[in-house]
Amino acid sequence: MAIVVYKNKDERVEVLDGENLKKIIRDNSWAIPFGCEDGICGTCLVRVVEGFENLSELSEKEKMTLPAMGLDDGIHRLACQCSVLQGEIVIENS
Ligand code: FES
Secondary structure (H helix, E strand, C coil), X not given: CEXXXXXXXXXXXXXXCCEEHHHHHHHCCCXXXXXXXXXXXXXXXXXXXXXXXXXXXXXXXXXXXXXXXXXXCCCEEXXXXXXXXCCEEEEXXX
């Protein structure tokens, strides 16, 4: 099991290892919007406050979209593109 904390609401949930972050956000009705759901629009941008290393590697689309947004900084991820691998992560709206 992994843990995801949504800092804006101070909510903490247990999830299966490998769960997609988009699914976690939707299942918990967290206020993070989605657009294309394909790593292109940047709408689902989140700031990873803790546990960046516990997320899946950057997708090829994130490697294009995040630098284009000036956010290839090791803090931001696109929620539609990543999964929680293990441990704990803390996210907040960007
Ligand atoms: S919803 Fe468009 S990049 Fe995630």
